Amino acid sequence: MIRRVAIIGVGLIGGSLALAWKERRSDLHTVGWDKQSVLSEALHRGAIDEAALSLKAAVRQADAVVLAVPLDAMERVLRKVAPHVRPGTLITDVGSVKADVMTAAGRLLPDTVSFIGGHPMAGAEHGGISNADAFLFENATYILCGNTQSTAFQMAADLVKSTGARVISLDPVTHDRIAACVSHVPQLVATALMDAVAACSTEYAASLRLAAGGFRDMTRIASSSFDTWKPILEANSGAITEVLSVLMDAFRSIAEALSEGRVDTLKPAFERARATRSKIPRDFKGFLAPLCDVYVYAEDKPGTLAHITNTLFASGINIKDIELLTIREGTGGAFRMSLVNESAADEAVRVLSAAGCRAHRLN
DSSP states (O other): OOOOOEEEESHHHHHHHHHHHHHOOOOEEEEEEEEEHHHHHHHHHTOOSOOOOSSHHTTOSSEEEEEOOHHHHOOOOOHGGGGGGOTOOEEOOOOOOHHHHHHHHHHHHHTTTTTEEEEEEOOOOSOOOOGOOTTOOOOEEEEEEEEOOOHHHHHHHHHHHHHTTTTEEOOHHHHHHIIIIIIHHHHHHHHHHHHHHHOOOOOHHHHHHOHHHHHHHHGGGGOOHHHHHHHHHHTHHHHHHHHHHHHHHHHHHHHHHHHHHHHGGGHHHHHHHHHHHSSSSTTTSSOOSEEEEEEEESSSSSSHHHHHHHHHHHHTHHHHHHHHEEHHHHHHHEEEESSSHHHHHHHHHHHHHHTTTTTEEOO
């Protein structure tokens, strides 16, 4: 049984894990290790029970160790932790690239401990313990890499599930290829697109004023910090390069079709893209189990959202996810609300309509 968890790095992810366990696993004793200022705030917020003065002190009595440090620090921390962990200790990490970390753990850790790679698919715009949230992992996907039949994997899965997250098992190579496709390359594309807009227009400010919702959606992640992405790009450079090669071939084909006046030849690519895009589940966002969406149109005035949510609360209907889709000042917009199943969605439409709201399910 895991009773004592050491969290190495009590920032956004480590701190949020600690807070989630405080909410859901009161039996756990959490020990944090980080800079003194971070530990002081973590103690003040009640995220951890104890602040360790050294890595050795943090891990030597722990049943589980969570490495919530940047990717470029992971191997160094593994090397320092290895001599001090007890036999039988579960060690896991939260890095967004898995193959290199898993290889390093196999090389550096003693055979008497178990390492399960982890990657929570959750985050926030700003990092640090001050932005940690007990509900950060609620209904989020959390990847675990390791032998699914092992006791260590089940222990790690139980810890993760107790935060409210949903567990998916992947091998590390598959994880890194998928991450390159759906996360790492999109980051580079968004960055390159913003650079292109800046470079090709002398009326840069006017270009930004004319940018529509699609452009903003595509480039939202271009606001990310290079310091955050540098170790990720270095650690997954192989898979990222492979995906970029495929993407550059596609761009070359498009450029050739345009320059040669063969625009009609792009139709199959558009059709394939549209068909593939339609296969992305629109009824869940970070969820493993599909949800059912209800769309509610709302006026742009104070109290509108409270009226909607209170109406559902009064009927005992639980909202699993909520997103503001569109809003124009003075005219209103639409909320997408995800419910657990079709029955709950139908009941939500019924009670919202009875309360004077425009609501419908998307068939």
